[in-house]
Amino acid sequence: MSLSALPRRDFLAAGLGLMFGLTACGGGSGTTPAAPGASAASPGAGPWTFTDDRGKKIDLPARPSRIVAQVGAAAALWDFGIRPIGVFGPHKLKDGGKDPQVGEVDITKVESLGNVWDEFNVEKYISLQPELLISGMYDDKALWYVPEKSSATIEQVAPTLGVRQTGRSLPEIIGKYAEVAAALGADANAPGVAAAKTRFETASKALVTPEIAKLKVMIMAGGPESLWVASPADHPDVRYFKELGLDVVVPEKVDQGGFWQTLSWENADTYPADVILTDARAQSMQAEEMKKKPTFADLPAVKAGQVYPWLAEQRYSYQGYADVLERLHAALAASKKV
Structure with missing residues (x-):
């Protein structure tokens, strides 16, 4: 398989995963403290609306709190104060330890829907009764680590929200995740978030x-x-x-x-x-x-x-x-x- 022949959305995972014989597996546990000063989201009263980077408008009767996210998105949102109930994508290593890609997410407190490329447990996803799925994107349409074979079913279960992670600067992408987190009820001025931003700028x-x-x-x-x-x-x-x-x-x-x-x-x-x-x-x-x-x-x-x-x-x-x-x-x- 040639790297140059891969579609952009598959490039990183397949090129640097499947070509190496990706063999990550589940198991193990560990506890990671939440970001200092972060505040978890809670359901909000009244309608909730958000337009994602695909131009897709999401309309819900209330602010969603039951959120499932690809590990990269989950890790970013966790730092801003949002606590997903489920994750998919690399989060457990072969030895059962936590994959660095999942950041500070406490993987003992979230459901695992899949740990490798093209793996997503749709039945478990449905059982979680999610209100929103969030993932990064490396092109204008496909959600990262959402298998194409299951995407239609996944889209029917709950609305999906995509954050574009190419074609914009690093601070802009961080700012977008901050915007998503704030829309979900996180405190954008939480002490931990403000301190982290100061550290980043310094x-x-x-x-x-x-x-x-x-x-x-x-x-x-x-x-x-x-x-x-x-x-x-x-x-x-x-x-x-x-x-x-x-x-x-x-x-x-x-x-x-x-x-x-x-x-x-x-x-x-x-x-x-x-x-x-x-x-x-x-x-x-x-x-x-x-x-x-x-x-x-x-x-x-x-x-x-x-x-x-x-x-x-x-x-x-x-x-x-x-x-x-x-x-x-x-x-x-x-x-x-x-």
Whole structure:
């Protein structure tokens, strides 16, 4: 299967999941505290209306409280104070631990409808009596991780709300999730949310120092036969890093589906870099495995120990990206030209 042949909506999951033999499974438990100062939504009196990024107007007799969300959307909304009753998409690792993609969501307190691509338990979804389903979108129509084979049935059970996660800036996407959360009854001025926004803004300003600006950074993902270099134009976070002054590698020949340039491991040295950020999602090849590829192990950044984790799917909240920016700054500050 060729990455460039995939539809845009399938590109990230299939390209960096199914091609690697995605085998995440359920099980395990863990408790994660809620975001400080967050307030859960409650049903509101009177009609509720919202128009999503598909231009779809949702009309309900009251503000919905029984919400099911794809894990990326669930994690973002959780940070803004919304507590979904069910999630779908990667949230449990092989060892039963919590997948980083689900953020601060307490997976012991939500129902799991599916943990891998193309898995969605429609019967369990119906049994939850949901009032709204929320998911991100990587094109103008398809909801992320909602299987096409089940989409018609899912749409009949409850209204769906899509948030577009491409073609807009990182702060704009975070702002959209904040808007959705506020519409669902969250307190936009909750102390925890305000503190997270301040952290995000401070970390943004502090990310690139004059020394860090001298570093060339390649952001990538790896698989058994190929590696993929991230295109800033399609990854809002990579684009944001670049806008803040980070010298990010821009691939010259982006694949037809966007998001990446596919390279063979023999061509791992196509783009010189002082620092390499590798996709740390469970479905991607991890950095230690990549180092078994001789052409990767020989790269100057790898020899210098300047390889750091990056999640190609991070939750779009101030808290989520404050964490990302602070960790990235610490890693870059400890790096040098090679």
